[in-house]
Amino acid sequence: MDLVLQLLFTGIGIGAVYALVALGFVLIFRATNVVNFAQGEFSMVAAYLMVVFSVDLGWPYWLSFLIALAGMALFGVIFNLGVYYPLRHRTYLPVIIATIGASILLSNSVLAIYGPQPQVLQGWFDTPGIQLGPVYLDSQYLLIIGVTILLVLFNFWFFEKTLLGKKLQATSQDKEMASLLGISVSTMIMITFIYSAVLGGLAGILVAPVLFVSIQMGSTIALKAFAATIIGGFGDVAGAIVGGLALGVIETFGAAYISVPYKDGFAFLVLIAFLVFRPQGIFGERVAEKA
Amino acid sequence: MKLTRREFSAGLAAGLAAPALMRSAWAQGATIKIGMCVPVTGPAAEQGLWAQNGAKLALAAVNKAGGVLGKQVELVIEDDQTTNPGIVLAFSKLAAQSDIVAFLGSIRSTQVQAMAPDVIKVGKPVMIGGTNPDLTHSGNPWLFRFRPNDNYSGRVIADFGVNTLGKKKWAIVHSTDAFGTAGGKALTEALTKLGAPPVLDQGYANQSQDFTPVVLAVKQSGADVLGTYFTFENDLGIFARQLRQLGVNIPWVGSPSVVAVSSTKLAGPALFGTYGVADFAEDSSDTAKAFGKSYRDAYKTAPDNQSAWPYDAITILSAAINKAGSTDPTKIRDAILATQKFAGAEGEYNFDKNGDGLHGYNVVKNDKGKIVYDKHIDFND
Numbered sequence: 097m098d099l100v101l102q103l104l105f106t107g108i109g110i111g112a113v114y115a116l117v118a119l120g121f122v123l124i125f126r127a128t129n130v131v132n133f134a135q136g137e138f139s140m141v142a143a144y145l146m147v148v149f150s151v152d153l154g155w156p157y158w159l160s161f162l163i164a165l166a167g168m169a170l171f172g173v174i175f176n177l178g179v180y181y182p183l184r185h186r187t188y189l190p191v192i193i194a195t196i197g198a199s200i201l202l203s204n205s206v207l208a209i210y211g212p213q214p215q216v217l218q219g220w221f222d223t224p225g226i227q228l229g230p231v232y233l234d235s236q237y238l239l240i241i242g243v244t245i246l247l248v249l250f251n252f253w254f255f256e257k258t259l260l261g262k263k264l265q266a267t268s269q270d271k272e273m274a275s276l277l278g279i280s281v282s283t284m285i286m287i288t289f290i291y292s293a294v295l296g297g298l299a300g301i302l303v304a305p306v307l308f309v310s311i312q313m314g315s316t317i318a319l320k321a322f323a324a325t326i327i328g329g330f331g332d333v334a335g336a337i338v339g340g341l342a343l344g345v346i347e348t349f350g351a352a353y354i355s356v357p358y359k360d361g362f363a364f365l366v367l368i369a370f371l372v373f374r375p376q377g378i379f380g381e382r383v384a385e386k387a
Numbered sequence: 388m389k390l391t392r393r394e395f396s397a398g399l400a401a402g403l404a405a406p407a408l409m410r411s412a413w414a415q416g417a418t419i420k421i422g423m424c425v426p427v428t429g430p431a432a433e434q435g436l437w438a439q440n441g442a443k444l445a446l447a448a449v450n451k452a453g454g455v456l457g458k459q460v461e462l463v464i465e466d467d468q469t470t471n472p473g474i475v476l477a478f479s480k481l482a483a484q485s486d487i488v489a490f491l492g493s494i495r496s497t498q499v500q501a502m503a504p505d506v507i508k509v510g511k512p513v514m515i516g517g518t519n520p521d522l523t524h525s526g527n528p529w530l531f532r533f534r535p536n537d538n539y540s541g542r543v544i545a546d547f548g549v550n551t552l553g554k555k556k557w558a559i560v561h562s563t564d565a566f567g568t569a570g571g572k573a574l575t576e577a578l579t580k581l582g583a584p585p586v587l588d589q590g591y592a593n594q595s596q597d598f599t600p601v602v603l604a605v606k607q608s609g610a611d612v613l614g615t616y617f618t619f620e621n622d623l624g625i626f627a628r629q630l631r632q633l634g635v636n637i638p639w640v641g642s643p644s645v646v647a648v649s650s651t652k653l654a655g656p657a658l659f660g661t662y663g664v665a666d667f668a669e670d671s672s673d674t675a676k677a678f679g680k681s682y683r684d685a686y687k688t689a690p691d692n693q694s695a696w697p698y699d700a701i702t703i704l705s706a707a708i709n710k711a712g713s714t715d716p717t718k719i720r721d722a723i724l725a726t727q728k729f730a731g732a733e734g735e736y737n738f739d740k741n742g743d744g745l746h747g748y749n750v751v752k753n754d755k756g757k758i759v760y761d762k763h764i765d766f767n768d
Contacts, residue, residue, distance in 0.1 A: 099603055102633070106599040113596075204428065212432030214621055216653055225632055232632050307596055308621055308653055312430055316594055352600035357563040357590045359600070 098230035103348050109237030111344020112244040116299035117321035118328065118336035119247070120292040126268035126331050127288035128180060130191040134199035136318025138293050139300025142168050143309040144206055146301045147215045157220065164301060165294055172293030176286050184282075203311050212311065219305035240302045244337065247295070251333055264288060320347075323367040329377025338378055342366075418461040419454070419714065421704065422481035423491040423697070424502070429469025430594065430619060433649060434494065434693040438516075439464065440686050441694030442491060444678075445701035455705045456712070462701075463487060471501035478502045482509045488714040491700055493517055494534075494693060495618070497565035503527055511716045512723060514700035516692075519569040523741040529716075531723050533696040533703070534666045534733060535745040537566075537616075540642055541573030543664045543748040543764045548612050548640045549581045552662075558587040558610035558637075560601055560626070562618040570616030570642055578614075586610050593618055598626040602633045615641040617650075624653030631657045638662070646751050646758050648691045661753045662761070666733050667695035668749035670760035678732035692733065699731035703744070734763070 117135060124132045145167050149160035179198045183191045225234040255261040266274040267284040275281050300314065307313055320343060328339025343363050350362030370377060423442060426435035442462060450459050465481050467474035474493055481487055482505065489512040493499050496519030503522070506513050506529050513529055515522065520536040548554050557578055561571035567590065575585055587608035591601050605613060613635075617623040623644050639661040644650055646663030667690070669679040678698060682690035706729075707722035708714060726744070729736040736744040747765030751758050 099607070102603065103599060106597055110597050207428060207432060212436055213649065214433065214624075214653060216655070224628075232634070234632060306625070308624055310430075310621060311432070312594070316596060348597065348600060352603060356600055356604070357592045359595060360592060 099352070101231045103352050104345065105231055105233060105237070107345035107348035108341055109234065109240055109344070110348065111324075111341035112237075112240045113299055113303045113317060113340075114321045114324045114343055115244055115337045115340025116240075116247070116302070117296055117317050118324040118340045119251070119333065120296040120299075121318075121321060121325045122328075122331055122333055122336040123288055123295070124292045125325075127264070127285050128184075128191070130180070130188050130195070131322070132292070133192065133195040133318075134175070134179070134202060135292070135296050135321070136314030136316075137199045137202040138168065138171070138296030138314070139303070139317060140206065140309075140311065140314030141171060141202060142297030142300040143217065143304040143313065144210060144215075145297075146304060147210075147217055147309050151215065151217065157218070161301060165297055168293045168297030169290045171297075172290035173286065175293060176289035180285070180289065181282070184285075199315075203315070207311050214308045214310040217301075217304040217309050234306070236302070236305050243298065243302060248334075248337055255333070260287070320363055323363055325377075326367055327370050327377055329380030332377065332379040335377050335379035342378075418459050419456060419708065420461050420463055420484070420487045421489055421491065421701065422463045422465065422478075422484070422487040424465055424467045424474050424477040424481065424493060424498075425491070426469040426473075426493075427464070427466035429467075429473070430621070431469040431495065433620075435467075435469070437691070437693040438491075438494065438697045440682070441690065442697035442701050444682060444685055444694075445698040445705075448681075449701065449705040455708045456714070460701075460705060467493060467498060469495075469498075471498055474498040474502050475505060478505055478509075482511075487511075488708065488716075489704055489719060490514070491697055492530075494696065495564075495566060496522060496569065499530070500565050503530065506530060512704070512719050514697075514704060516696040516700075517566065519565050520573065521569065523743050528720065528742075531700075531738070531742040531744065533700045533731075533736075533744055534692065535748055536743055537570045537573045537642075539746060539766060540664045540748055541570060541575075541577045542766065543750065544574055544614050544640045544642070545577035545581055545583075546764060547662065547664075547750050548614065548638070549578070549583050552612060552638055552640070554612035554638060555583040556609065556611045557583060557585040557614055558589065558605045558608045558612075559585045559614045559616075560587075560589045560591065560605065561616035562593055562622070563590040564593055564618055566618055567616045574614050574616070585614070591622070593622060595622060596625070598622075598629045599633070601626065602629050602635060605630070606633060606635050611637050613637055613639040613641075615639065615645060617642065617644045620644055620647055620649040620653060623650045624657075627654040627657035627661075640664070640750075643667075643692050646691075646753060647693070648689055651753060651756060651758065655756070658753050659755050663751055663753070663758075664748040665692060665751045665758070666745065666748060667692040668751050668758070668760045668763075671734070671749045671763055672730065674730040675732050675734075690732075695732040699733050699736070699744075702731065703729060703736060734765075 120135045145164040149155045179194045219236045221235040263279045271281050324339035324343045328335025347359050347363045351359035425438050426432050465477035467477040492513045492515040494516035496517035499515045499517035516534050518537045520538045561567040641663045643665050646665050711718035711722040724738050726738050734745050738744050749763045750761040
């Protein structure tokens with residue numbers, strides 16, 4: 097039982113990281129109908145910003161955190177203007193390829209600027225974790241889980257209760273109709289990119305003390321997060337969260353009870369099973385192709 | 388004399404081509420070229436940088452001492468992207484340049500394995516750092532190893548843990564790539580011979596974000612000592628921290644990555660007190676000390692095996708070409724194999740018929756973040 101609880105905690109912790117990145121995928125997909133393959137690099141860039149401010153410049157942790165997130169908001173604007181906006185009237189394919197290109201550009205730019213050495217970023221708390229009976233709770237994972245819960249609540253409030261959230265939803269559902277109603281579609285998409293960049297950045301900063309800060313940290317998380325969005329139902333906010341958590345738990349238990357080397361295999365086995373038997377994911381609705 | 392149009396065209400073409408031909412002929416003769424496949428991008432880009440540093444340091448020394456066959460030596464670097472397809476591509480790009488006389492391959496066994504068939508086709512000497520024993524024992528005459536292979540690391544880890552630390556219940560954790568699998572196997576064999584077969588043999592896939600299941604398996608196995616073969620320092624750092632967090636504090640004797648500069652920095656106190664076998668230990672010999680000093684002077688950081696083996700490879704390869712008196716691949720091969728009692732940064736090189744230069748390891752300890760030399764164990768076979 098001790099073992100199960102320990103695995104459950106770790107699984108939920110790592111799953112929460114996938115969920116945060118998956119949320120970024122989903123928001124951009126809803127707004128633009130495009131998968132942003134640079135979402136993982138958003139996390140990596142934010143983690144490096146954090147290293148620059150907190151480690152290299154020696155600024156206080158909370159200040160570095162706020163400035164790094166502000167930096168990510170600005171980064172979202174630049175990404176939107178540089179990658180999405182020029183191609184917004186094209187089909188989804190050129191945009192997807194542009195995001196892949198941006199992802200390669202970002203990781204290699206960071207490599208060129210910062211060099212290949214992985215960096216250490218301290219966690220938010222001085223205590224590495226707490227021992228609760230037989231289970232060790234890593235403080236950083238606790239923080240990640242806490243932030244994920246808060247974000248779920250925030251998202252619900254933001255998208256359901258605020259005018260801006262409703263405008264964003266309207267834009268994602270039908271851009272032409274939203275435009276006719278006086279909503280500035282390009283502003284809404286800009287806001288979506290900003291929010292996704294901040295979310296991805298938040299995931300990167302939170303996970304950096306656990307996984308270290310390296311060029312490839314984003315791509316490994318993003319791959320799992322992408323799988324999580326498909327499992328949860330592409331385009332569904334709750335689906336991204338549930339998909340991420342489910343994936344984290346499944347792969348942790350699969351590794352512990354079946355095989356460690358095939359840990360990644362379980363995640364993708366679940367993904368394939370969903371694609372075959374329930375392609376719309378857990379929360380997705382079956383969408384019939386228009387004739 | 389009257390020029391026909393055809394003669395004029397031929398003359399013009401020859402006139403235009405001549406400078407280029409002369410330049411290429413001059414370029415071919417001006418330097419001795421050594422190709423180097425190294426990760427410039429990808430997960431091992433960091434180690435790749437150190438390998439380049441080591442090679443360049445040796446290159447500068449060789450050129451300062453008059454070069455090779457009276458010419459300066461030039462290093463042609465190609466990015467292997469830390470992937471198997473990447474190194475195959477990098478090697479074929481380099482091999483296409485016929486004036487490259489020899490190559491430096493990877494420190495990663497899996498990548499050496501990927502490029503090995505092409506190495507046989509090209510038929511020129513390739514210096515490697517991969518430690519999977521099979522690489523030099525599969526009939527490929529062109530691979531020369533500048534690090535001791537894992538038969539030795541496994542034996543040294545087992546010998547040190549069982550005879551020096553007095554521990555008999557072993558848990559082995561290893562990567563499932565070519566390096567980790569072979570290392571785990573070698574350690575298991577060595578332990579079995581010493582009458583202490585491991586109670587746990589646990590593989591993991593590279594680039595894992597979480598090692599909780601592995602740590603719990605170690606904990607449940609009841610082992611009193613841990614032996615590891617980790618490929619990437621990132622993975623090792625995450626594992627080390629989780630191991631300590633989940634309360635596993637048994638002695639730990641690992642492959643060289645445990646005592647690598649990068650792991651020591653990433654894992655911090657989680658690696659304090661661990662032992663590692665290291666092919667490079669700065670205090671193990673005068674040559675190693677001298678290399679350490681010049682490396683520090685040049686790059687302001689401590690060297691490790693990632694930079695020591697390319698340093699030795701360039702030094703010994705250059706000496707071998709000089710001794711062979713020619714760039715003929717077979718003559719270079721014979722000269723490398725004839726290299727005996729050569730003091731390198733990694734240890735004393737005595738090449739055997741398989742192309743293995745080193746036959747033992749240093750045992751070092753992480754003493755509160757400082758890597759301290761403990762002892763050297765050499766084998767005669």
